[in-house]
Amino acid sequence: MAExxxxxxxxxxxxKNYKSPILNWILSTDHKRIGLLYLYSIMxxxxxxxxxxxxxxxxxxxxxxxIMEAQTYNAAFTFHGxxxxxxxxxxxxxxxxxxxxxxxMIGAKDVAFPKLNLLSWWIYVLGAIVALLSQVMGDGPPxxxxxxxxxxxFKTTSTVLPALIGAFILGFSSxxxxxxxxxxxxxxxxxxMTWLKMPLxxxxxxxxxxxxxxxxxxxGITLLMVIAEKMFQIGFFDPALGGDPxxxxxxxxxxxxxxxxxxxxxxxxxxSEVIPTFCQKTIFGYKAIIASTLLIAFVGYxxxxxxxxxxxxxxxxxxxxxxxxxxxxxxxxxxxFNWIATLYKGSINLEIPLYxxxxxxxxxxxxxxxxxxxxxxxxxxxxxxxxxxxxxxxFVMFGGTGTGFFAALHYWFPKMYGxxxxxxxxxxxxxxxxxxxxxxxxxxxxxxxxxxxxRYFDYLEQFHGGNILSSFGAIxxxxxxxxxxINLVTSAKRGKKAPKNPWDGITLEWxxxxxxxxxxxxxxxxxxxxxxxxxx
Amino acid sequence: MENQVHIQAHDHYDHEGSKLGxxxxxxxxxxxxxxxxxxxxVYKYMNPVAFHxxxxxxxxTVGAINTVILLVSSATIAMSISAMQYNDxxxxxxxxxxxxxxxxxxxxxxxxxWGAKIxxxxxxxxxxxxxxxxxxxxxxxxxxxxxxxxxxxxxxxVVFIAVxxxxxxxxxxxxxxxxxxxxxxxxxxxxxxxxxFLFPLFYLIT
Ligand SMILES: [Cu+2]
Numbered sequence: 001m002a003e004x005x006x007x008x009x010x011x012x013x014x015x016k017n018y019k020s021p022i023l024n025w026i027l028s029t030d031h032k033r034i035g036l037l038y039l040y041s042i043m044x045x046x047x048x049x050x051x052x053x054x055x056x057x058x059x060x061x062x063x064x065x066x067i068m069e070a071q072t073y074n075a076a077f078t079f080h081g082x083x084x085x086x087x088x089x090x091x092x093x094x095x096x097x098x099x100x101x102x103x104x105m106i107g108a109k110d111v112a113f114p115k116l117n118l119l120s121w122w123i124y125v126l127g128a129i130v131a132l133l134s135q136v137m138g139d140g141p142p143x144x145x146x147x148x149x150x151x152x153x154f155k156t157t158s159t160v161l162p163a164l165i166g167a168f169i170l171g172f173s174s175x176x177x178x179x180x181x182x183x184x185x186x187x188x189x190x191x192x193m194t195w196l197k198m199p200l201x202x203x204x205x206x207x208x209x210x211x212x213x214x215x216x217x218x219x220g221i222t223l224l225m226v227i228a229e230k231m232f233q234i235g236f237f238d239p240a241l242g243g244d245p246x247x248x249x250x251x252x253x254x255x256x257x258x259x260x261x262x263x264x265x266x267x268x269x270x271x272s273e274v275i276p277t278f279c280q281k282t283i284f285g286y287k288a289i290i291a292s293t294l295l296i297a298f299v300g301y302x303x304x305x306x307x308x309x310x311x312x313x314x315x316x317x318x319x320x321x322x323x324x325x326x327x328x329x330x331x332x333x334x335x336x337f338n339w340i341a342t343l344y345k346g347s348i349n350l351e352i353p354l355y356x357x358x359x360x361x362x363x364x365x366x367x368x369x370x371x372x373x374x375x376x377x378x379x380x381x382x383x384x385x386x387x388x389x390x391x392x393x394x395f396v397m398f399g400g401t402g403t404g405f406f407a408a409l410h411y412w413f414p415k416m417y418g419x420x421x422x423x424x425x426x427x428x429x430x431x432x433x434x435x436x437x438x439x440x441x442x443x444x445x446x447x448x449x450x451x452x453x454x455r456y457f458d459y460l461e462q463f464h465g466g467n468i469l470s471s472f473g474a475i476x477x478x479x480x481x482x483x484x485x486i487n488l489v490t491s492a493k494r495g496k497k498a499p500k501n502p503w504d505g506i507t508l509e510w511x512x513x514x515x516x517x518x519x520x521x522x523x524x525x526x527x528x529x530x531x532x533x534x535x536x
Numbered sequence: 537m538e539n540q541v542h543i544q545a546h547d548h549y550d551h552e553g554s555k556l557g558x559x560x561x562x563x564x565x566x567x568x569x570x571x572x573x574x575x576x577x578v579y580k581y582m583n584p585v586a587f588h589x590x591x592x593x594x595x596x597t598v599g600a601i602n603t604v605i606l607l608v609s610s611a612t613i614a615m616s617i618s619a620m621q622y623n624d625x626x627x628x629x630x631x632x633x634x635x636x637x638x639x640x641x642x643x644x645x646x647x648x649x650w651g652a653k654i655x656x657x658x659x660x661x662x663x664x665x666x667x668x669x670x671x672x673x674x675x676x677x678x679x680x681x682x683x684x685x686x687x688x689x690x691x692x693x694v695v696f697i698a699v700x701x702x703x704x705x706x707x708x709x710x711x712x713x714x715x716x717x718x719x720x721x722x723x724x725x726x727x728x729x730x731x732x733f734l735f736p737l738f739y740l741i742t
Contacts, residue, residue: 236575
């Protein structure tokens with residue numbers, strides 16, 4: 001049998017191991033193709049999740065039933081949550097940009113286990129399909145919320161089981177990606193790239209990978225217990241079978257709080273790449289950013305109780321969890337100061353990726369500061385389960401991770417596709433995004449303070465004004481997202497050819513071709529200076 | 537042409553890296569069972585007497601025999617790795633077969649143990665269990681779930697070791713490239729180690 005040969009000078013898009021173009025994608029072990037597979041899957045789900053969000057906002061435009069029944073609304077927020085959390089922001093940045101860029105940024109040809117990497121994507125697809133089955137099987141889509149709280153998840157007649165099994169399967173994908181990245185970073189850095197010469201995006205991927213590894217099994221087993229309880233009536237969390245529903249909440253949040261850092265840390269890594277490049281200046285406090293990354297990953301394990309202030313815990317537990325929650329805010333603040341200090345006296349080149357990075361700073365800070373309101377027991381009890389909470393985590397997750405994702409997309413787009421995008425449309429999309437975002441979520445803070453509960457499809461007349469504003473914000477936001485995505489899609493097809501290094505970046509990915517060749521580097525580079533040494 | 541290379545060159549072999557990956561995976565397995573051990577600890581703390589009573593129903597002898605079987609099987613697979621380092625393929629294969637056999641004996645024991653419980657009407661969701669105290673119900677739930685999940689790991693281990701056996705037989709795994717064998721050994725020790733915790737928690741707490 002003749003072995004296929006490849007030309008190492010052409011871009012990885014040209015490498016074809018199979019005749020069928022689809023097989024070339026879904027059977028490729030090339031980290032770049034796998035990253036793009038994730039990008040396309042995630043973007044597809046994102047469109048569905050975002051439209052569900054829009055539908056909910058349209059329902060809330062007026063009190064009473066507007067466009068859907070209460071039960072449909074319950075199913076909508078559950079499905080929106082499952083898609084956005086399990087299918088989008090948890091895999092999100094590591095799966096897309098980590099896969100595409102981590103090996104290049106550390107000067108490697110691929111990840112440590114390329115086949116395992118492809119398997120992770122397959123597991124992701126399998127998990128997604130199983131989770132989606134819950135929408136079409138049995139007696140109606142699940143209505144438990146993405147958290148599957150006991151004992152309601154045992155009482156409901158909706159189809160929860162496939163969603164649980166899907167989330168369980170998705171956990172494996174996450175664990176295997178994390179494992180792959182840790183080994184890659186330990187074993188495959190280019191000669192000369194010591195730990196303290198590694199760029200910050202790989203550093204955040206490293207910390208994230210550890211959280212994926214350490215926290216995901218706990219939620220895995222918790223979901224498995226719920227599955228077993230539903231299928232075989234093994235008593236774990238259902239009081240009717242002797243179990244304790246509060247224990248479910250503990251086990252669930254032991255994972256799901258650290259999961260918040262799985263989502264946000266890589267976004268912080270992206271911002272740490274974008275800001276120095278567009279200031280042409282070394283990052284302020286490189287080591288402090290690394291230390292705070294690791295500190296966040298570590299302290300983040302001990303704060304899960306802040307989701308359960310009203311669930312029933314001892315007073316000692318309450319103030320301890322509150323104290324730790326305040327402590328974990330410190331390293332995040334350190335990063336913000338570092339980024340701002342980097343901007344100070346830099347030669348700022350205001351390009352689209354920097355717009356998104358600054359948007360991240362702005363939105364993430366609002367999300368972080370309102371988080372303190374929720375972290376302190378006294379104020380949390382007041383706004384618990386109101387739309388204040390919803391606004392807070394959308395600022396952090398969407399305003400933080402989501403904006404970081406778009407920063408990454410605009411920053412590395414020329415590298416990934418070898419094309420430039422249209423700047424005017426990108427700016428329109430960005431400003432629409434910020435305006436729509438603020439209009440959508442800011443009123444929810446005040447509505448929450450006034451007592452509007454979350455997850456209700458109806459509300460009192462007194463909340464009408466804020467909700468109208470919020471719903472119009474949602475329309476603007478969705479329209480701007482459409483502009484952003486359409487601009488990128490058309491540019492990927494028909495955009496002007498991009499230079500190898502359009503932003504004058506100095507990390508390794510800017511030294512390889514756009515798009516990169518199959519093995520990224522002709523010869524593995526030898527690293528001599530730090531990742532952001534612009535002067536030398 | 538210099539730039540034409542075989543795609544196979546892409547496939548690199550890194551013994552240390554593969555082992556690191558396996559260790560990380562084992563770590564996640566411990567955490568998976570860790571969630572169950574926490575649940576066990578919480579419910580044991582809440583129902584000490586009921587757990588004590590329920591545990592008396594389990595046979596210490598069967599549990600002890602299974603413990604010995606797993607410990608011996610851990611030894612045989614460890615020896616198979618040493619045999620491979622001495623390049624003794626025949627002995628490696630024999631020791632791997634011995635490990636698989638011991639694992640199957642373990643599963644047979646487990647089958648009869650579970651079978652006896654089920655024929656006495658003790659199984660999740662059974663009428664009899666619905667009538668006992670809350671603590672006993674939780675104990676049996678944990679018993680079936682944890683030993684069941686462990687048995688599943690034994691089955692996966694058997695398949696894993698069987699694959700390694702065939703790879704040793706056809707020469708893909710050999711004295712210069714035996715990290716897969718070593719990883720199957722690591723996995724098997726994990727399965728063994730978890731049982732070392734399960735045995736006292738379910739059989740010896742009476
Ligand atoms: Cu939290």
